[in-house]
Amino acid sequence: xxxxxxxxLAGAQTTPAARWIAGALTPANVVxxxxxxxxxxxxxxxxxxxxxxxxxxxxxxxxxxLILYRxxxxxTASDRQVVQRSQRPVLMASAATAVTxxxxxxxxxxxxxxxxxxxxxxICGLVAMALTTLVWKxxxxxxxxxxxxxxxxxxxxxxxxxxxLFLPLLxxxxxxxxxxxxxxxxxxxxxxxxxxxxxxxLLR
Numbered sequence: 422x423x424x425x426x427x428x429x430l431a432g433a434q435t436t437p438a439a440r441w442i443a444g445a446l447t448p449a450n451v452v453x454x455x456x457x458x459x460x461x462x463x464x465x466x467x468x469x470x471x472x473x474x475x476x477x478x479x480x481x482x483x484x485x486x487l488i489l490y491r492x493x494x495x496x497t498a499s500d501r502q503v504v505q506r507s508q509r510p511v512l513m514a515s516a517a518t519a520v521t522x523x524x525x526x527x528x529x530x531x532x533x534x535x536x537x538x539x540x541x542x543x544i545c546g547l548v549a550m551a552l553t554t555l556v557w558k559x560x561x562x563x564x565x566x567x568x569x570x571x572x573x574x575x576x577x578x579x580x581x582x583x584x585x586l587f588l589p590l591l592x593x594x595x596x597x598x599x600x601x602x603x604x605x606x607x608x609x610x611x612x613x614x615x616x617x618x619x620x621x622x623l624l625r
Contacts, residue, residue: 426504426558426601433599442594446587448565449482452543455569456481456536462576463533473532480523481540485516502600506558513551520544535625539572542620549616553608560601560609566591567610568617575622 456477457470464470489512492498498508524540546568553559566588574581592606601609 426506429602430504430599433597435598439594439597442590443562443598443600446562446566446591446594448561449486451565451569452482453478455539455572458573459535459539459576460533463535473527473536476527476530476532477523477536477540480526481520481543484519484523488512488515488519504600506554509554509558510551513547513554517544517547517551520547535576538621538624541624542568542572542617545620546613546616549612550609553612557608558601558605559612560592560595560606562595562600563588563592563606563609564613566613568613571614571618572621575618575625 453474457474460470460474460477461467464473489498489501489503492508492512493501498512499505503509503512520540521544524537524544527540528537546564550559550561550564567585570581570584570588572581573584588610592603592610595601595606596603
């Protein structure tokens with residue numbers, strides 16, 4: 422599967438639009454936007470919302486990215502997108518561990534419950550993607566974006582539907598960049614939406 426993914430990437434004919442869309446809708450950007458929405462909606466004040474968002478930025482997004490950059494420096498990840506499936510399980514497990522620690526810290530510190538529920542849904546999504554990656558590669562971009570749309574739909578149906586409209590655009594960008602096959606994109610979207618929607622919906 423790694424060879425097939427690398428061959429697809431080598432033969433890709435990307436466009437500036439595809440690169441821009443994929444860059445704008447990276448998992449980090451999507452997660453931070455959703456966390457900002459939940460923090461503003463549920464925190465006691467805008468100042469508190471900003472503080473919780475900054476804490477989540479560092480603990481939930483910043484630490485996993487540091488893990489990725491460390492893997493890039495050590496050579497255990499060949500690129501920032503981690504195209505090769507064989508390199509993904511360890512990174513996903515490390516990210517899940519880091520986010521679990523973040524969950525404990527934010528929960529003890531008294532973060533708004535929906536923010537904590539979102540982080541728990543993220544952990545479950547990471548575990549599901551890590552287990553999937555042991556046998557098959559699915560798109561993390563689509564998993565995160567679809568999961569975010571599912572959570573947003575639980576909070577606000579109209580906003581969730583609007584967010585879901587971006588999923589085909591993101592799938593096209595990742596396909597055009599040669600990062601994934603259509604099956605991998607659809608698989609990631611299904612995993613992300615189902616896991617995040619079920620976990621967050623049950624907790625809410």
